[in-house]
Amino acid sequence: MSLTGLATVTAVAIGLMFGAGLFTFAYGRGGSYLTNDPKACANCHVMQEQFDGWTHSSHHAVATCNDCHTPHDFAGKWFTKALNGWNHSFAFTTGRFEEPIRMGRRNRAITESACRSCHSELTRSIDYAGQTGASEPLSCLKCHWNAGHLH
Secondary structure, eight states: OOHHHHHHHHHHHHHHHHHHHHHHHHHTTGGGGGSOOGGGGGGSGGGHHHHHHHHTSTTTTTOOHHHHHSOSSHHHHHHHHHHHHHHHHHHHHHTOOOSSOOOOHHHHHHHHHHHHHHTHHHHHHHHHHTTTTOSSOOOHHHHOTTSSSOO
C-alpha cells in the first residue's frame, strides 16, 4: 500500500472512531455529566434506585451526587468524573457490571472523605474517642451506608 493510501485509511479510521465517539457521547447524554444535576446520574437505569432514594433522603436538601461522590477540589473532581465516566461507559457497553451497582475502593474512599469533610466537627470527636487501638479507623459508611440515598 502506498503512503497516500495508508494516510487515507488512517484518516478514515480516525474519522470513524471520532464519529462513533461523538454518537455515543450524544446518545448517552454525555453533556449532562458535565453538570452537577443529579438527574444525570439516573441516565442509566441501574442508578434509578439510588436517585429515587436520594430524593427522599436527608441529604436531598443539602448535597448532590457530586458533593458526596467526587473530591471537593477542582482537579480531583474532574479527574474522578472522567475516570468514572470511562469506567461506567465501558462497563455498560460490555455488560460487565454488578446489579445492584456497588462502589469500588477508590470511590468508597472519596465518599468517606466527603462525609468527614462536611461533618468534620462530629467525625473529629468520634475519631478522638475511637483512639482505643483499633486496627482500622472508624468508617462513616459502615453504619451510615443508607444516609445519602435510602435503599
